[in-house]
Amino acid sequence: MKVTMVDLVVQYQQIKEEIDEAIHSVLDSGHFVFGKTNGEFEKRFAEYHGVKHALGCASGTDALQLSMMALGLEKGDEIISVPMTFVATVEVMVLLGLRPVFVDIDPKTYCIDPGQIESKITGKTKAIVPVHLYGQSADMDPIMDIAAKHGLFVIEDCAQAIGATYKGRKTCTMANAGCISFFPGKNLGAYGDAGAVLTDDDDLAERIIKVRNHGSENKYDHKYLGVNSRLDTIQAAVLGVKLKYIDTWNEMRRNNGARYTELLSGLENVVCPYTAPENTHTYHQYTIQVEDRDGLREFLSKKEIATGLHYPIPLHLQPAYKYLGYGEGDFPVSERASRSVLSLPMYPELPRGHQDYVVEQIQAYYRIHEQAMV
Ligand SMILES: Cc1ncc(COP(=O)(O)O)c(C=O)c1O
Structure with a gap:
């Protein structure tokens, strides 16, 4: 018997009619970037989490990068995270000139050990990035307390933990920003690369909206340094169907x-x-x-x-x-x-x-x- 890690086709077959219809409606609309479907999906995704803003982007990696850029983290700033994670968590820090500072994980949950964070804080520390590894939350209360005490941002890496809860609260809703990956093999997977940032902070949301679109305030008016990281409308349509399940x-x-x-x-x-x-x-x-x-x-x-x-x-x-x-x-x-x-x-x-x-x-x-x- 051949046993695979995942089987994405079996799930598609079960919801094929709905998915095909949703994709065709995007094709018929002719709006492939920032179409109406994007806004609809973002609204429902924010509601699912009970947060004010869900902002689609091109991948979970980009969700992390957009959050760090929009929070104004700058070259030389230090960010505390873990070495036991997918490389994307740390890769984006380095690309932005930030310095990753590692602490070890808890041996039972495999998530960041909050007891080790404070000793790593220096005058340059600006943020903590806990990773909710394998699908369960890091111990967020002590992390948020440390962040509040030292004036640090917290960005949750929720790539693996969509829908998981911590003390009854959904992951991705407890910090300044939460970053989701919709990579096909993830619990809520698109049919290509896709991601999202969740936040309750109106100003941060405004900045992310600009940064993900070349930093544009209006077309050809670049208030911030930005990137091209938009959620493909076909993926938004796929995710809109799958979110129900x-x-x-x-x-x-x-x-x-x-x-x-x-x-x-x-x-x-x-x-x-x-x-x-x-x-x-x-x-x-x-x-x-x-x-x-x-x-x-x-x-x-x-x-x-x-x-x-x-x-x-x-x-x-x-x-x-x-x-x-x-x-x-x-x-x-x-x-x-x-x-x-x-x-x-x-x-x-x-x-x-x-x-x-x-x-x-x-x-x-x-x-x-x-x-x-x-
Ligand atoms: C913990 C973690 N962070 C970030 C990412 C990056 O997400 P993506 O592949 O959508 O860029 C992943 C994806 O595997 C991940 O597992």
Whole structure:
């Protein structure tokens, strides 16, 4: 049996009629950039989160960059974040001349450890970027308290956690700005690249609207330095259809996650994902920790089971970020996680038979392994 990490076609087939109609209505309108559909989607997306503004853009990476530009962060400013994340979180900082300053993650949630933030704050620190990794929120209250005490901005990287909650509040709504990715494999995925920034701050929203469109106040009137990062109207139409289903799909992911945890519970060698009591998890990834990760991964691959590594090398050890001056041993929790995490196939429609097969093969691996040790 071949088991893939995700299956985007099965979901499309279920909503094909609605999607095709929405795409064709954009084609018929002739408005492909900033069409009426964009405004409609942004309004509904803001309502879904209970925030004032949702601003579409070209990707989750751009959502982060637009937020940093619109908040007025400048060359040399320091931003505190984590090395255990997708590279985009930090890449945009460097492109803007900002300096990433890392702190380690919590060993259970894999999100930023708030207890380590304050000691990294200097006169140059301007912002904190917590990443809601794998689909659950970072511990936001202490982060927001530290930010308020030191006058820092907070930008939530919600690329993996749309619809997740923290103490009953949706992620992406708790800070100055929240950044979403609609990459196709994300919980709310477009059919191409797309992203959005959420904010309650009217002035920040105004600036983002300009910065995403070459900094234009009016056409050919460039008040700010900007970029071209608009949400493609066809993607806005796709997302408008899919938004209706996001809570159902997240619930299906949660059920799949709970089922994995139940089926894997007898295995001593496997650490299943932990959900903090104040959180609801959206299982963008169902990520286990195991000791012999690479051996298990190879075994599963031979059984035609796909798995993912999120992430195999923490950013402070990546060649592109060596110049920051960090080395092996500086962030032991991230380093340990990067050696032992393994993401299993996860998507709302994941067939039970596939899940059973994945778990059977993990069990088989440890049976063989243990027999060899005796
Ligand atoms: C944590 C995190 N931040 C940012 C991004 C960037 O989003 P995009 O791929 O839409 O640019 C991703 C996407 O994988 C991500 O996982």
